[in-house]
Amino acid sequence: MTETEIAPLLRFFKALAHESRLRLLGFLAQRARTVQELASLLGLTEPTTSHHLGLLREAGLVTLRVEGNLHWYNFEPSELAPLAKSVLSRQNVAHWAAQARAEKPDRQIQNYLESDGRLRLIPASRKKRYPVLVWLAAHFDLDRRYREAEVNQILQTRYWDSATLRRELVGYRMLTREKGIYWRLPEEEWLTSEPLTR
Amino acid sequence: MTETEIAPLLRFFKALAHESRLRLLGFLAQRARTVQELASLLGLTEPTTSHHLGLLREAGLVTLRVEGNLHWYNFEPSELAPLAKSVLSRQNVAHWAAQARAEKPDRQIQNYLESDGRLRLIPASRKKRYPVLVWLAAHFDLDRRYREAEVNQILQTRYWDSATLRRELVGYRMLTREKGIYWRLPEEEWLTSEPLTR
DNA sequence: AAGCTAATTAGACACGTATCTAATTAGATG
DNA sequence: CATCTAATTAGATACGTGTCTAATTAGCTT
Incomplete structure (x- = not known):
């Protein structure tokens, strides 16, 4: 009877629940990129892009490496990817009812x-x-x-x-x-x- | 070079990106339930609950069986669950960049x-x-x-x-x-x- | 130090959607 | 057929968040 905390799960799914962020992950899965580059690829401003990257980072989907002025983001799901994989079994989902x-x-x-x-x-x-x-x-x-x-x-x-x-x-x-x-x-x-x- | 359509994926993640819906899935993973019952379990009105169930259904996460007046929803991910499992590999994510x-x-x-x-x-x-x-x-x-x-x-x-x-x-x-x-x-x-x- | 660049943070606004009440539909019952 | 019940649909409102511009921070260059 594992006490499953749904907050991180929710953060995870919310992070993936926007087209811009899915596309960001798409570009990052190809190779590490800077905010500037991603912004122009998406056709968004840098602040907006930065905002999305922040959410992806909080969800544990991307990592950030700072190199002087440049911030290189990369697609590197922390231990969460297996989480996401295992998360949809009937057993696990049942715990979301929790509260x-x-x-x-x-x-x-x-x-x-x-x-x-x-x-x-x-x-x-x-x-x-x-x-x-x-x-x-x-x-x-x-x-x-x-x-x-x-x-x-x-x-x-x-x-x-x-x-x-x-x-x-x-x-x-x-x-x-x-x-x-x-x-x-x-x-x-x-x-x-x-x-x-x- | 699989042309991945991100729309269904987006629908899928959006469906999971709300606490009420995660909890709904939680209760449905235990057993099939009616709208009434779910509404009272969540503390929401029936129309609101119905709304959420609709989204879950569109995302292929639950099924509906009508029995007279009662609508029995059940946790039964269509072929999508494996989709969700395989979806986070670097290779697949790369395709989201698509457009x-x-x-x-x-x-x-x-x-x-x-x-x-x-x-x-x-x-x-x-x-x-x-x-x-x-x-x-x-x-x-x-x-x-x-x-x-x-x-x-x-x-x-x-x-x-x-x-x-x-x-x-x-x-x-x-x-x-x-x-x-x-x-x-x-x-x-x-x-x-x-x-x-x- | 002064100026330039990359990025983030702050603040404002707009769009999307979660929620409610009211109205409607459809099935069951008397 | 009239009534009752379960569910959905319509319409209104409120909350959340995506987006922008402006301001700020931090690193590099001269």
Whole structure:
């Protein structure tokens, strides 16, 4: 579960997300060049060119060698190129989601979760099932009303059998329902012992 | 000499050059999701989310499966992922320079050019040297003045011995000089026979 | 030191695009 | 058919950034 920092990645892609900079890299990949030369090749002014080169440098795509008055830029991706190569695998991309408003699951229920955060199965014992339901209840806002379809959809992001989960949540009074509309109840209202399953 | 079209590449990088879209890919890499769900995960409105998903789709990074009212997006890079992986080699990047104001070299002088467009050597015979000089003359604008250092720098992008090239160009009256300032002459003024080398 | 050159930095402006609300489309439901 | 829901499209606004000119810095030359 690598904690991937997306900032450098973003810097990297932003650096490549402009035609002028792609063309700059193009010319630099041929040979090292000075700012003047690049500016005239691109048909831009030197300050503008300098600006782009700065971004490419921050992204680790080019290097700079100063030689008297001349600044020679060269295409020399630091360790980032392999990064870029490996970056698009499903596994890695999954980490970019990172700063989701993380209701981070309790350690107690880790054994029941897939690595993608979905529920592997509903624990059979009440003792283990309870924290799972607490975690699921946190998926709902206190001050909001939900239609049954919405409840199901939210639960389905965690487990295929949303109906069972929904009934359990209502059973423990974590959710309640009236005329087909559901809402979350505050913790004070929750039952902590086995509810009547009726 | 692959003619690389940079447009799709640009679309690709632009699609990845925004934090919301990186995070979208993050969530989609976990499992397929609907627009609603993604919007609430990102804390954005549905139209905005839809907008981002559109860009990701155009870039070939995600697919869409419509199921009744629901639109399920999924992380499924088309053939583009390998593209992205192979894209950063020096060789490939070099092609991005493409649409330089292309004074494309005459077929006659191809034998004297390296694959990177630099001059291998100055042809010894006048007959072969002449088209090379024509090509070099095209590197200068008609309505501009150049300092000698500028002339040298431009010529050095093509060959190490800029001094010889400069003298040749002046000899054929393709360039002329006065008080250290050079400029290009129109073709009518050029000499076509061997100039006096004085 | 004075002047010249290459490059960067500062500041202003313009263009692109991320975002929202409102309106529209298309599928499902009663 | 009328209504409801999910998604997209249209239109407006705001933020980010690409570009320019002007000013500044740093190195070389005389």
